[in-house]
Amino acid sequence: LFLLMLCPFFKATTDHPINRPSELRFSSTMTVSTISPAADQVTTAASKTNAAALESSNPLLRSWADQPFHLPPFKSIEPCHFQPAFEVAMAAHLADLEAIAASHTDDFESILGAYDRAGLLLSRVSAVYGNYTSSLNTPEMQKVQTEMAPVLSRHNSKAYDIPGLFEKVEKMYGIKDEKLASGEWTAEQARLAERVYVRFVRMAAKFDRATKAEYADIQAKLASLLTQFMQNVLKDEEEWELILTEDDMIGCPPDLISAARKAALDRNKTEPADAHVVTLGRSMVEPFLSYASRRDLRKKVFDAFSKRGELSPDRQNLAVAVQILRLRKRQAELHGKKSFAEYQLEDTMAQTPQNAMALMNDVWSKAREAANREREAMEEFLKEKGESLEGGIQPWDWRYYAEQVRQAKYAFDENEMKPYLSLDAVTMAAFDVSGKLYGLKYIPRKDIVAYHQDVNVYEVRRANGDDDELVAIFLHDNFARAHKSSGAWMSELRTQKKNVDSGSDEIEKIPIVLNNNNFNKGSSSSLLSFDDAVTLFHEFGHGHHGMLSDATYEYLASTSVLKDFVELPSQLMEHWIGESVVLKAHAKHYETGEIIPDDLIERFKASELFNEGFATVEYTSCALLDMAVHSLSNYGDDFDLEKFEREYLAEIGMPQGIIMRHRPAHFLHLFATSSYASGYYVYQWAQVLDNDVFAAFEETGNVFDSDTAERCRKFIYSTGNTVAPQELFRMFRGREPDPKFMLKNRGLIYE
Numbered sequence: 001l002f003l004l005m006l007c008p009f010f011k012a013t014t015d016h017p018i019n020r021p022s023e024l025r026f027s028s029t030m031t032v033s034t035i036s037p038a039a040d041q042v043t044t045a046a047s048k049t050n051a052a053a054l055e056s057s058n059p060l061l062r063s064w065a066d067q068p069f070h071l072p073p074f075k076s077i078e079p080c081h082f083q084p085a086f087e088v089a090m091a092a093h094l095a096d097l098e099a100i101a102a103s104h105t106d107d108f109e110s111i112l113g114a115y116d117r118a119g120l121l122l123s124r125v126s127a128v129y130g131n132y133t134s135s136l137n138t139p140e141m142q143k144v145q146t147e148m149a150p151v152l153s154r155h156n157s158k159a160y161d162i163p164g165l166f167e168k169v170e171k172m173y174g175i176k177d178e179k180l181a182s183g184e185w186t187a188e189q190a191r192l193a194e195r196v197y198v199r200f201v202r203m204a205a206k207f208d209r210a211t212k213a214e215y216a217d218i219q220a221k222l223a224s225l226l227t228q229f230m231q232n233v234l235k236d237e238e239e240w241e242l243i244l245t246e247d248d249m250i251g252c253p254p255d256l257i258s259a260a261r262k263a264a265l266d267r268n269k270t271e272p273a274d275a276h277v278v279t280l281g282r283s284m285v286e287p288f289l290s291y292a293s294r295r296d297l298r299k300k301v302f303d304a305f306s307k308r309g310e311l312s313p314d315r316q317n318l319a320v321a322v323q324i325l326r327l328r329k330r331q332a333e334l335h336g337k338k339s340f341a342e343y344q345l346e347d348t349m350a351q352t353p354q355n356a357m358a359l360m361n362d363v364w365s366k367a368r369e370a371a372n373r374e375r376e377a378m379e380e381f382l383k384e385k386g387e388s389l390e391g392g393i394q395p396w397d398w399r400y401y402a403e404q405v406r407q408a409k410y411a412f413d414e415n416e417m418k419p420y421l422s423l424d425a426v427t428m429a430a431f432d433v434s435g436k437l438y439g440l441k442y443i444p445r446k447d448i449v450a451y452h453q454d455v456n457v458y459e460v461r462r463a464n465g466d467d468d469e470l471v472a473i474f475l476h477d478n479f480a481r482a483h484k485s486s487g488a489w490m491s492e493l494r495t496q497k498k499n500v501d502s503g504s505d506e507i508e509k510i511p512i513v514l515n516n517n518n519f520n521k522g523s524s525s526s527l528l529s530f531d532d533a534v535t536l537f538h539e540f541g542h543g544h545h546g547m548l549s550d551a552t553y554e555y556l557a558s559t560s561v562l563k564d565f566v567e568l569p570s571q572l573m574e575h576w577i578g579e580s581v582v583l584k585a586h587a588k589h590y591e592t593g594e595i596i597p598d599d600l601i602e603r604f605k606a607s608e609l610f611n612e613g614f615a616t617v618e619y620t621s622c623a624l625l626d627m628a629v630h631s632l633s634n635y636g637d638d639f640d641l642e643k644f645e646r647e648y649l650a651e652i653g654m655p656q657g658i659i660m661r662h663r664p665a666h667f668l669h670l671f672a673t674s675s676y677a678s679g680y681y682v683y684q685w686a687q688v689l690d691n692d693v694f695a696a697f698e699e700t701g702n703v704f705d706s707d708t709a710e711r712c713r714k715f716i717y718s719t720g721n722t723v724a725p726q727e728l729f730r731m732f733r734g735r736e737p738d739p740k741f742m743l744k745n746r747g748l749i750y751e
Contacts, residue, residue: 060085060125069459069473070507072128072493074451079132079140083148085125090155093119094162101164108185111168112192116499116553119159127493134485135477135516136451142231146224153223157216160203169205173197188722192553195721198347207334215334218327222674225324230485230672232315236308237486242278242300243269249276251293253415255527259284259520280305281480282487283520283532290399291415295389302396309665317665318641324671326635341630344678349564349685349725353627356564356681359739360627363684364620364652366748370613371655374402381405393657402611410607414529417604420587420596423478423519423526426533426577429586430540433576437709438548438717439463440471454479454521460547472496472547473512478536479526480518487668488517488535490542490559490570497554511558513546515539525590530604534574541573550718557720563679565725567686568693569717575694578608579703609747616746618661621654623680626670630678689729691741696733 056062059076067073096118103110133145160166176193179185185193204215243264249257260276263284269275278288278301285305292298309317325340332343341353350356378393378401389397407413434440439462448457456476461468475493480486493512500508517539519532528536542559545566551557559566576582580601587596628648629641641664649660662669669676676682693716697703715732729737743749 056088058085058088060128061088061121065505068445068448069510069512070494070505071448071473071512072124072451075449077128077132077451079138079144082125082129082132082144086122086129086148086152089119089122089125093122093155093159097159097162097165101162101168103168106168106171108172108179108189108193111172112189112196113499113553115169115196116192116555117501120501124494127491131451131491131493131514134489134491135514136483137231137234137485138483141483142234145227146231149223149227150220153220154216157203157212157219160200160205161212161216166200166205169193169197169200186552188552188556191722191724192556195556202335202347204334211334215331218331218334222324222327222331225320225327226672226674229309229317229320229324230668232317232320233309233666233668233672234483234485235315236311236666237280238482240280240304240311241267242297242304243272244276244278244297245272246274246276248294248297249288249292252288252291253418255418255520255522256284256287256291258522262521279480280308280486281518281520283480283518286399286531287529289396290403292400295397295400298396298400299394306395306659306663307665317671321664321667321671322635322639322641325629325632325639325641328630328674328677329632329635338633339631341627341678344630348562348679348682350681353631353678356685357624357627359684359688360620360623360681362739363616363743363746363748364624366743367613367616367620367746368653368655370748371617371658372613374611374613375655375657377409378402378405381408395657395659398614398657402614406607406610410603410610412600412603412607416600417530417587417596418527419589419591420583420600421528421530421533422590423528423536425586425588425590426528426536427476429533429577429582430537430573432586433537433573433582434540434544436704438544438713440547441468442474450475450477452477452481454481470510472510474543474547475512475514477514478517478519479521481521484516484518485668486518488515488539490515490539490546492546492558495554495558495560496546496549496551497557498551499553511546511549513543515543527590530577533577537573537577538570541570544573544717545569548713548717549720551720551722553722556722559720561721562725563675564682564685565689565728567683568689571683571686571690572693572712572716575690575697576703580605581703612747614658616748617655617658620684621649621652621658621660622662622667623684624652625649625660625664626667626680627678629664687742687746688737688739691745692729692733692737695741 058081059073060081062073064070064073096114100111100114100118103114129148132141137145172193173196176185176190180187180190204212207215241263244260246257246261249260252260257276260278261274263277263279264275267277269277278284282305285301288301289298292301304311309315328340332338332340335343337343337346339353345351345353345356375393375398378398381401381404382388393401403414431440431442434442441461442458443461445457445459450457454477456478458474458476459470460472460474462471463469491514493514494508494510496511497509515536517532517536519526519528546558549558554560583596583601588594589596625645625648629644645660645664664670669680671677693712694703696712697705697708700708711732715728719728723731740749
């Protein structure tokens, strides 16, 4: 229900989500400049319901006009407010849809324009709810989430089954080409007619009554299981800890030791006196595996991290995942498809599992060879040192010895860079790149209170003649904490739109965009690894997608694009943090202010592709298994997902010493949302696109070339889903995508 766009950057090996309440986001994006009287009449019935709701004492239902920029009244919102707010909002939404179905005027504004505006209150409540269930998911909030998951799913199914509504949508779809050819509709209006129709069909609008009921049951069961899966992982991550002394952390860098000490203090650990705590946050686990000298402790941390979702007998996510797979298979069958993968990829750029597999198999063969060479280099390194490892290099060894080989081969230790990559410095770098490329500037609003004290609020403005215009409100939530999902993601509390109800405040057209990260919070300045810095830039790219959106209809705005296009804006932004011009401007020592030395940049650049085979194998194996398991035609009573994982990885030749980045029991992309099931390939697909797009900047000799940046803004960031993604790329590049740029930049081919 709530789209968790968990975005993994497989070079930097960090997770990056986007969290958008897309299924319940019925109020659409940018609107037409005039709204017909007929369209106003369509929303009259629901407006009475909304008016009553706004008089409520519930902060989710009251008007937010007294809040800065109409932000949610965060200080007043409690978990107990969501269920009653949803009841009112769902009723208002159904009233909106019933009014459209009953309309006697079958023109664009009365049907599709009104549909785009429908459910404003539900969209508002849903956006806050999605934010809380990912960023502030306390036990009280988790209880609400568990109770509401099937309820919201049932409502979602009902919204596509309003008597007479699909007939109106189908009629609009049937006349779109004629209206476009005659000039009565814009291309964007025709695109809206197509995308709404496709969504209705995929939500069972053409099924008979009995099949619709079964489909709704499937969706409700899936909603509950997906929620259970996600909460199981969250609880494992919250509860597991390894208490150590400072001596146990020998080999670890000072900032990691500091973060572990702070974690111990936050958890009130007093024994031993110098207690340090390693948690299951990726930003703590991966540095520990890279630098901790004690192999036994690395194994303990690795084993727990790789078994999230199955650490407690009460939380067995493999069984939950198998139930999800069976329900998805039945869902696909109802659509006449042989597998869920076939159903899922029908509405993507790839179109078929075979097309996605062709790319992944090509990358896999090259990455596997590279990873095997990397392991051989580590084995040779150990041999030269006269060391041997029982059982050879294991997954809990790989990062540790890879780091030692990198230091020996390139004289580069990533910890040398950390003092120059404070969170403040990297944030300012992202703001500066945003300003140079797209003219945006970020004004801190310390007077605005968000949902947690860690969240920074910014007013985003852009020059417009002699004045600045408000473009967006940006919330930056950077630190790991209890009750916050792991990974990183972009979400929205309000999507940019022009198509608002008559009389609405202009601020309602302005997006409210959030970026969430999970960086360690040190005792002083928070220092980032380069991978962390890439993560911040990645999510900022998603943020640009929301902030620069300039569609007409919310349904087509911002990140509401096909899944294998949505990671292009985010992965594209990653490129700038590695540029020397950016590092020289912003990578300054957090204590002395010294600019990062040229020699350090050179050594970093020389080692940039080191261990790329490992990173690509770790990611691609997940994408391959995702497609394979969702391509099965049967999940029998004895289907064993762990056995399938083991046998499939053996079949494709998984290199020894590496496991999947996300094993099935904690694979949130697949089993905490249906959006990325059969879709984990999209990050690799988008890498073909983002490397090609960045090459366009490089070809000008200036990575801030203004003409290229303007075309990028126009065709990549602002257009949303108003144009098919294949066409958008051709409009930007003038040709089809070329995978050679991605393969070269990943070190998988040489010129």
